[in-house]
Amino acid sequence: MATSGQRNKQHSSSSSRSTTSRRAHGDEAGVIPVLARVAREIEAAAQRGPVKSTNRAKFQVAAVLLREERARIKADKDITEAARANEQKRLDGLAGILAKTAARDTSLITLLADDAPISTAARELKRDLLLSAGVELSADELIVVTEPKPVDTQADKQVVPESVRQFARYNPFLAPDFSNVPDKPVENRSNRLGNWELIEPLFRAFEYGAGGGSAVMDLPEAKSLQTPGTLDLMRHQAQLIESARDGHRTFLLADEPGLGKTAQALLAAHVSNSYPLLVVVPNVVKMNWAREVERWTPKRAATVVHGDGDDIDAFADVVIVNYEVLDRHVNWLAKRGFRGMVVDEAHFIKNKESQRSKNVLSLSKSIRALHPRALFMALTGTPLINQIDDFRMIWQFLGWIDDKKPLPDLMDKLEDTGLTPADFGFFAEARQSVIDLGIVRRKKVDVAADIPARRIADIPVELDNELGRSIREAEQALVSRLVDRYRRVLANRQTPTNDVDHELIRLVAHAELEESKSQKTGENVFTMVRRIGQAKAVPAADYTVQLARNVGKVVFFAKHIDVMDQAEAYFAKSGLKTISIRGDQTSQQRQKQIDAFQEDPDVAVAVCSLTAAGVGLNLQAASNVVLAELSWTDAEQTQAIDRVHRIGQELPVTAWRIIAAQTIDTKIAELIGSKAGLAARALDGSDAEVAAEGSVQVEALVALLTEALS
Structure with missing residues (x-):
């Protein structure tokens, strides 16, 4: 990375070059003819096969000079508009050659970026091309400074936890283990590929050598x-x-x-x-x-x-x-x-x-x-x-591979093909050689018979920011309040006992819940759960982004509008197109959003209210659901998942519940899971009680108090 002084020097050099004298404009004078020659050389190299390092440097320098020359001509006040238009037309032709070359070898596309790093060799090549074009360079531009290697600050960051020190004292020396290394027989290999550039052909093999196979x-x-x-x-x-x-x-x-x-x-x-x-x-x-x-x-x-x-x-x-x-x-x-x-x-x-x-x-x-x-x-x-x-x-x-060539295992497989990159069939054989080293790619549709039609997977996340710490403090305050209430009641009994009274725990939990429902201000179980949802908004959105980029459309459910707003802002920042299903929409607005999600391939995420979108919708264009906030009932959770898991859904459906680790969120998730299926069992004749919303809330408080007392 260039130092600030070098950047200033480069900037001043660039500025000075805009005013340096150039040869008069003409078909055979100036930078454009030199660029034309370089562009043709690179184009010819790309037609022969993957562009190697020397021509890659030429390609990047040509792109940089083309941008600079276009800007210089645009700003030059000493030429007529007709001459300016003619020069721009010539540059457009050169840009077309570079674009076609990049289309032939797509690895060149990254070199077109304005912020692509330029090596010392490329800067020297740029200087030499400008000199050959007759451009008068300043003294600073004639000298290409080798950029210093960045200072390694890793050592300053290193930590050694005390547990690691204990382990080192216990086991101070680790010898290399070669016991399981098989002895490879020495063969007189032909080394046919020793002088071939192979990394780029291997990459190309995955573009052109698939032949329809996975x-x-x-x-x-x-x-x-x-x-x-x-x-x-x-x-x-x-x-x-x-x-x-x-x-x-x-x-x-x-x-x-x-x-x-x-x-x-x-x-x-x-x-x-x-x-x-x-x-x-x-x-x-x-x-x-x-x-x-x-x-x-x-x-x-x-x-x-x-x-x-x-x-x-x-x-x-x-x-x-x-x-x-x-x-x-x-x-x-x-x-x-x-x-x-x-x-x-x-x-x-x-x-x-x-x-x-x-x-x-x-x-x-x-x-x-x-x-x-x-x-x-x-x-x-x-x-x-x-x-x-x-x-x-x-x-x-x-x-x-390493940064230059295949390593022995892959090289042996490539040698065994008997082919070189110049031979017909090399790409397919080379692709299979890499796959055999251990590439495994299965899609849901490929293994649909193996997996359940619908399943729920929990993703615990750690809330390690300031909001997460305040949530844990609020939970500790809630637990302390429950313990104090329990102990006061226990102390007033005529026959106090040291045994945990589970009936009393349940009474205390009920009392706390009733107070929370009537409480307008202060911290209680409902405000705490809402704050947990707010804290999970970004981690849940981040996981959704990864899913959308992996498998396509995703339905994102949340209970609260502010959580939906945070998620939508994160999706927009990540470049994902979304639709939204909320309670304040008209039926026409809602259907328009649903149709966009179902039919528009560019729409990646449906951001839905758990209450407003939990019933009556068809979102089966997706097979993945993210539950950013937990419901108080399994029925509400199931209804949300069933927006995707519907008749006509051809893929197994996975619902990803985002759980805040080490908070009441984990207890709520466990309780919802334990209550799952009670309704069905009741309808089938079971004596089990169907869980209501209030029962999960009470059980969550019971779990907190029981854990604290024990």
Whole structure:
């Protein structure tokens, strides 16, 4: 990155060049003929195959000079309008050549951006082209300064939690483990591909070599659906687990959301004994990962890194850390001795210049150096966001390529094809070679027979901001009030007892609830739940954005208007088009919004009021629902999900409930789940009492007070 002084110098140089003398305008003089020659060279190179580094630099410099020359001609007051129009026409022709070249090799498109980084070699090339065009350059422009490497501030951020120090004292030396590395026979390979540029052809293979086939490696049949926990696997999940059991160690798991990528990763680690396991995730899902460890592998302990990691357990089997704090912990994580690493939402590392990407790659290299047979898994429903080059960093994390060439496993597969990029059929064979290294992509429609027609998945989120802290303080105040009320009543009894009186707990909960209903001001269970909804608005919207980019249309439900407003603002900021279903709309307005969601492919999210849109609507263009706020009844929740899960829905439906961890929200979610199905059982002749809204509210208060007393 250029220093401020260098930027000022570059700015002054650019300004001076606008007034430097140039050759008279003419067909064979000035910058335009030089640009024309360079553009033709790049065009010819692109016709021969992927554009290599030298011509990529030429392409970028040509684009920069074209922009500068267009601006200079526009501002030049010394030429006639006719001459100006003629020069602009010539530039338009050159711009057309560059555009066609970029269309032929799409990796060049990123070089057209105004903020694309320009290397020292490219700046030198730009200087030389200007000199060859007869442009008089200033002394500053003649000297190209090599930009200094950025100062590494990582060391200043590093922390070492006390638990990690204890672990280091307990186990001060971790030797590399080569016990499971198979001995490869030495072969006299032809090394046909040694002098070929292969990275770009491999990327192109995924653009042109598909042949209609899906990107799924051959997976063995599932031998068992049982797991160490209480849950069973689905068939498509068990197939990947079986592959890990058979010895496969790298996976790009790109299943659609709702197909259980988390469970597959955890159980792949279990069957391959890849412990300790490092899991790098977005902040919004790190609590959910800890819960999933407990559900799927209950004998394995998980620890979550918050902030500086003061409360972590460095002896845990699974260490979960989010991207945002990873930079503080890279040093000790690199020395922990992990035998496996999972990167969730792996498209987060697509930018090779970002610090998060550098951290992830650094850790993967450290782990691979200690344990060559370590498990590496990249999980993402959207491995490609904008361009095929988004694969690059994921493949590097998995150890398939480095920044210049395929690494041995992939190179061996490419050699085995007997083809080169110049041969017919190379793209299809090269694509399959990469897939065989571990790409697994299944869609809901592909495995519909495996999964339930409708299911609810909880996503716990941590409220670690100021609002989250105030909510926890309010909950503590509510619990204190309940405990005081309970103890006062107990103290006035003629025969006090030290045993917990559950009947009295229920009476206290009822009294608190009745007061809350009549209370106009102050903190109570209703205001607290509303504040929790407000605090969850952005995390829920963020999760919805990820879903929409992964699988298409999503229905977002909230109870309160302010939560809907926050979510809609977040969606707009993220570039997603939305519609809204609210209680103040006329029937015509509402139907217009529904039709747009059902029929307009650009509409990504329907933002709906849980009460206004919970009944009578058909939103089956989506198969994913996000419940940002919890209802007080299972019936209201079910009605919302049924806007999507309707006759004609061809895909299994998943409802994602966003739960605020370590708050009353978790208790409400558990209670709603426990009450689910009571209505149906009652209609079927069961004696079970059907849960009403008030009963869930009372039970939530009962749970808080019981926990405090015990």
